Amino acid sequence: MHTLEQLQSGALTGTTHLKLSCGLTHFPMEILQLADTLEVLDLSGNSLTALPQEFARLTKLRIVFLSNNPFTELPVVLGRCGHLEMIGFKACQIETVPENSIPASCRWLILTDNKITHLPASIGNCTQMQKLMLAGNRLQALPQELANCKNLELLRISANQLQQLPDWLFNLPKLAWLAFAGNPCSASNLAQHKVQTTNWNHLGIEEQLGEGASGIIYKAKVKPETNPILPEEVAVKVFKGSVTSDGLPEDEINASLVAGAHPNLVETLAILTGHPEKKQGLVMGLIPEGFSNLGGPPSFSTITRDTFPPGTTFTLPHVLTIARGIASVLVHLQAKGVLHGDVYAHNTLVNKHGNPLFGDFGAATVFDNTKAPLAVNLERVEVRAFGCLLDDLLQHLAPVPAEDSQTVKALKSLRDQCLQTDLIQRPSFLEIETSLTDI
Structure with missing residues (x-):
C-alpha cells in the first residue's frame, strides 16, 4: 500500500504498480505523472465517483481496480484506454454501463455486486474477452452482441433476473466455466431430504484451514453431547457476505446439498445456524491428512x-x-x-x-x-x-x-x-x- 504523500512528493516516480486506499473523493491528478511506467492501478476502497478525461493518458495501464467506490456509472474514459486488459468495479453502485465504456482490449471484466440492468451493445467489440464477472446485478437479458466474444471462457451471471439463457451462449466455442444460479431460469429446489443443522455454539472453532472468494474454512470440534450424528472433527465454511464473485451463499448451500455424497466429493454434513454475526455457513467433512x-x-x-x-x-x-x-x-x-x-x-x-x-x-x-x-x-x-x-x-x-x-x-x-x-x-x-x- 502506498500513501498520497509518497505520490505527491514524487517518491513513486517510475513505479509500475500503485495502490492507494485513503478515503479519496477525487482522482489524484499526480497519478498522471506516472503515465510512462504505470501498469497496475488499484484505487479500491475509496470514495471515488468519477474519473477525469485525462485518465486516458495512462497509456501503459493494463490493470485497474476501482472496487468498493460509489460509482453509479462505469466511466466512459475507460473505453479510450487501449491497453487495458483487466478492469475491476466490484461492489460499487453502478447502474449504467455506457456504450463504448469497455475497451476492446479488455480480457477480464469484473462488475460483480452492482445494480446494472443492461449491458451495452458495444460489449460485442470486446473480442478478446475471456472472463466476464456479472454476478449480483439486475440483468434481465444478455445483449445479442455478446455472441461476438468468441474467446469468452468464463461467465458469471448468477444472482440476476435472467428469464432464460440465450441460445447463442452455447455457440461460444471456448465457454467452459458458467454460473447462473439465483436467476428465474435456474432451478431452486432444495435437496429432497431432511437437512441436518448444527448450531455455531455446538462447535469448538480451532484454526483456519483456508480462505476462498466466498468464505473462510475452519477446523472445528463437535461437542458430542450436542450432536452425536456428526464426527468429532469437522470443517466449517463461514460465508463472507451476501454476494460473492460467483453468486449467492444460499445457492452454494443448495447445490452442495443437492449434490449429495460421492467418494470423490468433499462431504457436506450440515447447514450452520446461530452464527453470532448471522452469517451463513456449511459444516463439511474434514479433509484427511495428506491431501x-x-x-x-x-x-x-x-x-x-x-x-x-x-x-x-x-x-x-x-x-x-x-x-x-x-x-x-x-x-x-x-x-x-x-x-x-x-x-x-x-x-x-x-x-x-x-x-x-x-x-x-x-x-x-x-x-x-x-x-x-x-x-x-x-x-x-x-x-x-x-x-x-x-x-x-x-x-x-x-x-x-x-x-x-x-x-x-x-x-x-x-x-x-x-x-x-x-x-x-x-x-x-x-x-x-x-x-x-x-x-
Missing part, C-alpha cells in the same frame, strides 16, 4: 487457466487416477442436475496416491436435468472445463516409458475431444468415464 491442492488459481497473466509451481510433475498413474475420479464425480453431478461451474485443479485435492477430492460449490447451479437440450448443452460446456483440467495434467506429465506411449496418446485424444469448439461434438461425461476406464 493438498492439485494446482493454484489463475493469475493475472493466465486469466482462466490454473497455475502450478515450477517443476510440478505428475506420474501417469496419478494422472489416470485423478482424471477417473473427477470424471466419476461429474457423471454423478450431471445426474443430480448440478452444473459445478468451477472444474479446476485449484478446487481439487489429491493425496500421494493421486486420489482426488473435489469440492467448492460456490459457482454451482442447480438446473432441471429433465429438459434434455439444456442438460446436454450445460454438460458439454463443463466437458470443456474437464478438457482444460486434463490438459493441465498432461502439460505436467512426467516422462513415461515407451510402453506407455499409447496410453498418453489416448489421453491426449480424449483431451482434444473435450476441447472441440463445436459443443455438440464433445463427449458426455459418461462417455469420458468409459474411455478413461478403457485406457
Whole structure:
C-alpha cells in the first residue's frame, strides 16, 4: 500500500504498480505523472465517483481496480484506454454501463455486486474477452452482441433476473466455466431430504484451514453431547457476505446439498445456524491428512487457466487416477442436475496416491436435468472445463516409458475431444468415464 504523500512528493516516480486506499473523493491528478511506467492501478476502497478525461493518458495501464467506490456509472474514459486488459468495479453502485465504456482490449471484466440492468451493445467489440464477472446485478437479458466474444471462457451471471439463457451462449466455442444460479431460469429446489443443522455454539472453532472468494474454512470440534450424528472433527465454511464473485451463499448451500455424497466429493454434513454475526455457513467433512491442492488459481497473466509451481510433475498413474475420479464425480453431478461451474485443479485435492477430492460449490447451479437440450448443452460446456483440467495434467506429465506411449496418446485424444469448439461434438461425461476406464 502506498500513501498520497509518497505520490505527491514524487517518491513513486517510475513505479509500475500503485495502490492507494485513503478515503479519496477525487482522482489524484499526480497519478498522471506516472503515465510512462504505470501498469497496475488499484484505487479500491475509496470514495471515488468519477474519473477525469485525462485518465486516458495512462497509456501503459493494463490493470485497474476501482472496487468498493460509489460509482453509479462505469466511466466512459475507460473505453479510450487501449491497453487495458483487466478492469475491476466490484461492489460499487453502478447502474449504467455506457456504450463504448469497455475497451476492446479488455480480457477480464469484473462488475460483480452492482445494480446494472443492461449491458451495452458495444460489449460485442470486446473480442478478446475471456472472463466476464456479472454476478449480483439486475440483468434481465444478455445483449445479442455478446455472441461476438468468441474467446469468452468464463461467465458469471448468477444472482440476476435472467428469464432464460440465450441460445447463442452455447455457440461460444471456448465457454467452459458458467454460473447462473439465483436467476428465474435456474432451478431452486432444495435437496429432497431432511437437512441436518448444527448450531455455531455446538462447535469448538480451532484454526483456519483456508480462505476462498466466498468464505473462510475452519477446523472445528463437535461437542458430542450436542450432536452425536456428526464426527468429532469437522470443517466449517463461514460465508463472507451476501454476494460473492460467483453468486449467492444460499445457492452454494443448495447445490452442495443437492449434490449429495460421492467418494470423490468433499462431504457436506450440515447447514450452520446461530452464527453470532448471522452469517451463513456449511459444516463439511474434514479433509484427511495428506491431501493438498492439485494446482493454484489463475493469475493475472493466465486469466482462466490454473497455475502450478515450477517443476510440478505428475506420474501417469496419478494422472489416470485423478482424471477417473473427477470424471466419476461429474457423471454423478450431471445426474443430480448440478452444473459445478468451477472444474479446476485449484478446487481439487489429491493425496500421494493421486486420489482426488473435489469440492467448492460456490459457482454451482442447480438446473432441471429433465429438459434434455439444456442438460446436454450445460454438460458439454463443463466437458470443456474437464478438457482444460486434463490438459493441465498432461502439460505436467512426467516422462513415461515407451510402453506407455499409447496410453498418453489416448489421453491426449480424449483431451482434444473435450476441447472441440463445436459443443455438440464433445463427449458426455459418461462417455469420458468409459474411455478413461478403457485406457
